[in-house]
Amino acid sequence: MIRYAKPRSVDEALALLGEARWKILAGGTDFYPALGNRPLSENVLDINALGELGGISETATHLVIGARTTWTEIVGHPLPPAFEALKQAAREVGSAQIQNAGTVAGNLCNASPAADGGPPLMVLDAEVELASLAGRRVLALSDFILGNRKIAIGPGEIVTAVRLPKASVAGSSSFQKLGARRYLVISIAMAAARVVTSDGRIEQAAVAVGACSAVAQRLSGLEQALVGLRPGREIEDAVAGDGFAELSPIDDVRGSADYRRAAAREIVSRALAGAISATGTEMAA
Secondary structure, eight states: OOOEEOOSSHHHHHHHHHHSOOEEESSOTTHHHHHTTSOOOSOEEEOTTOGGGOSEEEOSSEEEEETTOBHHHHHHSOOOGGGHHHHHHHTTSSOHHHHHHOBHHHHHHHTOTTOTTHHHHHTTTOEEEEEETTEEEEEEHHHHEEETTEEOOOTTOEEEEEEEEGGGOOSEEEEEEEOSSSSSOOOSEEEEEEEEEETTEEEEEEEEEESSSSSOEEOHHHHHHHTTOOTTHHHHHHHHHOOOTTOOOOOBTTBOHHHHHHHHHHHHHHHHHHHHHHHTOOOOO
């Protein structure tokens, strides 16, 4: 018999997860479309009454986005400039109705290669907090998403929060997304960039690209090459000269692998320009 439960506390949810396997329901923006016309075949654990998993809070070391926090809440919450890429991505997650219901953690748990939340969270060095009856553990986002629709969540575990180290929320950021149209579209490619500048040069850079590999990827080679460069031609040359070796794009109905790689190069340039502009650093000719 299929069970439905709506626990009132995380402890109650963890107890239920320890008893049986459940499909966790939060915003439902992926759950219901995936179900289609088929009847339920799994137990459903509805976490929408778990107030302790909502909202954005702060500890001594991290900014913490609760697992039930919606994209609309991200847009409306006062956050440092380093979060601008995440806010820009939030405004492009489906329609306004989807943004009102869909959650940041759910977007990651869906583990789509084209998930909008991946790149902007990666440039913030995001971590995923998981809980079970055995306790809590924290994984880097790059260790949590293992592949297309694959995540590192064990039996009896639930995602409770996305954590952003305060050391990684310096500077400014920008997000760029390429699709067949402006909104309500699965991305062909997307990129997020976060930069810290000092004395007119890049002191720190973080760049991530989504929809061009099974999992969104940080471009570590390019990040290292950008340090010390002046905004403008030097950065353009660095992007043009990088091989983007971390990416492994595929051919599909939205674009060829070659097109995706070329598109990624262009939107990375735009994301970097947007992030640099937001720092107030003057662009060199």
